[in-house]
Amino acid sequence: MKQILNLILLALILPSCHPAPPKEEQPTVLVSRAEFDLEKVNFQENVPRLYSKHLLDSNDLQIDTAKGNPAKQVSRYKISNVMTDALKIKVPQQDFGYLYKSPQLDSVAKFQNIRFGSLQILCQRDKKPVAFYAEAEFKEAKLRKKCLDDLQKKYGKPKYAFFLESGFDVCSYEWVLADRTIQVETSYSVGVRISTDGNSGSIKTYKLDMLIVHNPAKEALYNAHIYEFPDRILYDGKLRNLKELQLQKKSTFKDDFLLHSTNTELIKNVGGIYDIPSSESDQN
Numbered sequence: 001m002k003q004i005l006n007l008i009l010l011a012l013i014l015p016s017c018h019p020a021p022p023k024e025e026q027p028t029v030l031v032s033r034a035e036f037d038l039e040k041v042n043f044q045e046n047v048p049r050l051y052s053k054h055l056l057d058s059n060d061l062q063i064d065t066a067k068g069n070p071a072k073q074v075s076r077y078k079i080s081n082v083m084t085d086a087l088k089i090k091v092p093q094q095d096f097g098y099l100y101k102s103p104q105l106d107s108v109a110k111f112q113n114i115r116f117g118s119l120q121i122l123c124q125r126d127k128k129p130v131a132f133y134a135e136a137e138f139k140e141a142k143l144r145k146k147c148l149d150d151l152q153k154k155y156g157k158p159k160y161a162f163f164l165e166s167g168f169d170v171c172s173y174e175w176v177l178a179d180r181t182i183q184v185e186t187s188y189s190v191g192v193r194i195s196t197d198g199n200s201g202s203i204k205t206y207k208l209d210m211l212i213v214h215n216p217a218k219e220a221l222y223n224a225h226i227y228e229f230p231d232r233i234l235y236d237g238k239l240r241n242l243k244e245l246q247l248q249k250k251s252t253f254k255d256d257f258l259l260h261s262t263n264t265e266l267i268k269n270v271g272g273i274y275d276i277p278s279s280e281s282d283q284n
Contacts (some may be wrong), residue, residue, distance in 0.1 A: 029053050030102050030119060036109040038116075043129050043180075043214045047100055047121050048074070056101040074098050077122060079225060079255045087235060091253045092224035097124040109134050111210060112154075114147045122221075122257055130217035133256045138206040144186065147208065148173070151184065160261045162269075163276045171276050172260045181218065183211040183259055213259060225258050227251050 027034040030050050051074070055063045058075040077099045079091040100121045102108055109116040109132075116134035123129050138144040151173075152158070160174040170187040191203045213221060228250050232239045242249060252258070260266055266274050 030105065030108050032105045033107045034105070034109070035107050035115070036119065038109055038111040038132055038134060038210065038212060041129070041132060041180075041212065045121075045129055047098075047123050047127055047129050050121070051100045051102065054102050054105060056103055060101070062103055074100055077224070079253045081253065081255075084253060087233060089227060091227050093227060094224075095125065096220075096224045097122065097130075098127060099123075112147065112150050114208060114210070116210070120256070124217070124220075130214045130221060131257050132210075132212040134210050136208045136210070138208065141188075141206050144206045144208055148184065148186070151175070151182075155182070160267075161276050162260055162266050162274045164260070164266075164274070174259065174261050176215075179215055181213045181215060181259060183213075183261075185209045185211075185260075209256070211257065211259065213257075218259070221257060222259070222262050225252050225254065225262075227253060 024037075026040060026045075027036050028046065028049055029052055030036060031053055036050070053065055055065060055074065057063050057073060058078070063073050075098065077092065077096045084091055100123065102119045104117050106117060107115040109119045111134070114136050116136045118135050120133040121129050122131040122133070138147075155175045155177070158173040159176045160172070162172045164170040164172055164185075165187075168187045168189065170185065173184045173186075175182045185208070187207045187209075189205050189207060191205065193201055193203045229242055229247055232241055233245060233247075234240075235245060252262075269275065
């Protein structure tokens with residue numbers, strides 16, 4: 001009887017002795033179909049190593065990584081638009097860090113069932129990542145909606161949801177987690193299909209852009225988008241005051257790394273003008 005009991009006990013113990021399946025490791029270099037998992041980032045990634053094969057310069061041209069060290073050619077983080085160029089100002093005013101950008105690479109990154117075709121990683125001066133920005137495209141709205149539904153199923157209702165623009169149905173959703181903030185922006189674009197068989201026409205592409213920001217860096221990242229002007233600015237060969245140029249003393253310059261929730265106008269949402277219409281929610 002004692003021998004039978006020992007055999008039963010051994011049978012119960014043995015399954016627990018089986019080794020756990022190995023954890024799927026993150027790719028160390030970004031290449032086509034690398035599927036770098038954005039859901040698993042820990043903000044300790046070796047970013048120069050990730051971009052050691054594919055890296056864009058400040059003009060979005062591919063750097064020849066075979067010639068020299070691409071890490072030395074990485075771009076300083078710079079916010080650039082028509083106004084910054086016209087006023088000849090540098091934003092951020094203080095050096096923030098580096099921006100690593102990949103060219104278009106099939107499934108270079110993923111988040112759950114979303115596959116992204118490009119990935120940018122923003123680092124502070126120590127080259128530790130503080131934000132990830134990735135872009136994906138879908139041929140059908142229902143496929144994108146399924147991905148959004150999966151996000152909400154896991155992370156719950158977003159803390160913020162904004163209807164930003166009606167022209168291309170631009171919507172934004174933001175989840176604030178313990179250590180990171182995830183923002184998803186959806187929109188669509190229209191292209192032209194040219195065919196010799198008479199089937200030419202327009203093509204609608206459904207876009208999904210994801211921004212992941214490390215919460216401890218959110219304030220510093222937001223401040224990097226603010227430029228404090230002097231009382232008078234040299235513009236078009238003449239010193240002009242801020243009122244003349246319709247500028248605020250402290251102005252915020254937007255780019256892909258600015259969370260929409262930093263915009264107080266969106267948060268206040270007077271009259272509900274930024275509420276996402278139910279028709280858009282159904283499509284997105």
